[in-house]
Amino acid sequence: MQKTDRERAIALAGIFQATALVRDVAYKGQVAEADFAVCLQSIMCLDAPDVESVYGGLSGLRRGLTLLADELRTPREMELARYTVNLLVLERKLSADRALLQRMREGIGAIAGRLDHFALTHENIVAALAELYSQTISKLTPRIMVNGDPAHLNRSENADRIRALLLAGIRSAVLWRQAGGGRLTLLLRRNALLREARRLLGSLPH
Template identity: 35%
Template sequence: MSKSWRELTIAFAGIVLATKQVAQLAKTGYLKTDEFETSVRSLFERNPVSTEATYGSGHNLAEAFEELEKLLNNHRDPRNADLLRYVLGVLHLQKKLIKRKEMLYVIGNRLEKAETQAQHFGITHDNVISNIAEIYTDTLSKFPYRIQVTGEATYLQQTRVASQIRVLLLAAIRSATLWRQLGGSRWQLLLYRNQMAKHAHELYLEFKR
């Protein structure tokens, strides 16, 4: 596997990891603590030594690699509709965000403060999650286009769930930024979908627990 394809697939798996949790939260009100921590921590990795280091380890993305392979091979499956919509929505928002330098500055500055708070309280403490969720609300939520999250109203109306979803969407956008920095594009997904699926499968076999 070429280094570039490996890194592109790892970064895209980061998008899938976060959006998969959004779909799960919206429908069940539940998420896996270790996966949530991986996505949140990626927000604070501004200068990682490698693409993999953004997520701590490739092992933390094992299920995301598997999910990415399924999504690429079965993108027309109705069961993947919400996840695909969230992924495409994240790519669209990220493309809008990258043109707004002042908004990027605000997000970066406030994430630095959130990181200091996380060092004191813990990375997934309610105060930290609420703080990061407000960053999303004050910036990305201002765009005319918004990602419509669908699920059970019982869960979506809960403050905790709403905050976690916003944090995960921000984490997904962070991964989308990394993916584009590595050379990722929508055309690449259309033209080389099978190739990325193949690399996702290889990475899953490498890192499965």
């Protein structure tokens, strides 16, 4: 995988899209189906030639790229920033635990086998991804505490969506690290990443 600002910006956009959808589910009890599908697809795509291919192209990351550009220019979304930082910390811990990584890879492979019978966003697939998150990432610290409306958070299908999206956030965090992203990259490469996010947005069809 290339280690360029382009690859890193795409991976960050994936994290931002996943965390934004977590917030949508937590506060509104709903999610944009197409954006949700892109996040879930990224989990299933373990072997891809480049970062863009993991998301099936850039067009499905419009929301994430928009949020990324906005936040790099003028940070406002403190809640999304907290989720993002926690995901990056958890990914580093996951990458250091080979047994847990293997368990996750096997789990994703088993879930992928069900796609012959269920659509990617079907509740059975989402519930399986949520269970995989609970069995793996939830064992690590810090545990991500999601804020929201209890009326939505207490519904099992929404809890499953949130865990599946956090798993997608971890997948994008893996891509961020593989593309050369690290603790200081956001600080040292902020302007370069902003330029790249804007360029990528500009390349999308209106």
